[in-house]
Amino acid sequence: MPHAIYVTTAEATDRSSAVKMVENAKANLSEVKNILVDAGYTGENFATQIKAIIGATVEVIKRSELHTFVVLPKRWVVERSFAWLEKCRRLWKNCERKLNTSLQMIVLSFISLCYEDFKQVLKSKLQLFLQSKFS
Incomplete structure (x- = not known):
């Protein structure tokens, strides 16, 4: 976030x-x-x-x-965040009439990304718990 x-x-x-x-x-x-x-x-x-x-x-x-490809240190952090937002259809093209609506769509997109990460962590923790409990 x-x-x-x-x-x-x-x-x-x-x-x-x-x-x-x-x-x-x-x-x-x-x-x-x-x-x-x-x-x-x-x-x-x-x-x-x-x-x-x-x-x-x-x-x-x-x-x-x-004019050659060079990996720039730390630049990937910002580029990665923009790439994550490209997964959100409403952010591909800005058609919102109000700035606040655009802002809220960006915030919702980041919340959605955090939720997906949380689901993955929870799923892996649950699998580890079940393996240790029933192995």
Whole structure:
């Protein structure tokens, strides 16, 4: 589950929206020490604003200058979360009329993912319990 989610209109820039998200979720982000971002968030001003709000450092994960495939450290964490959301049909294409509806669909999708993980863990624990009880 993400620490913070913020949905904006298309005209808002990613950097300014990220700063607003951090401001809004300040209480949830009090333990965060490092924020991983892609090259779209470069700039001293962005890093300074984040540092001033929650005291975290901003680490930019840049793509390789070479046009070859290179596994970038830590970038997979963010990409994995977006890939999980692609399983949710309502998020393939944003047809919602209100930003709050889009936000709630994202939250519900993450809750659904957590529930599926919980079911798998519970199922494996139950199998281990039954094996130990009846073996």
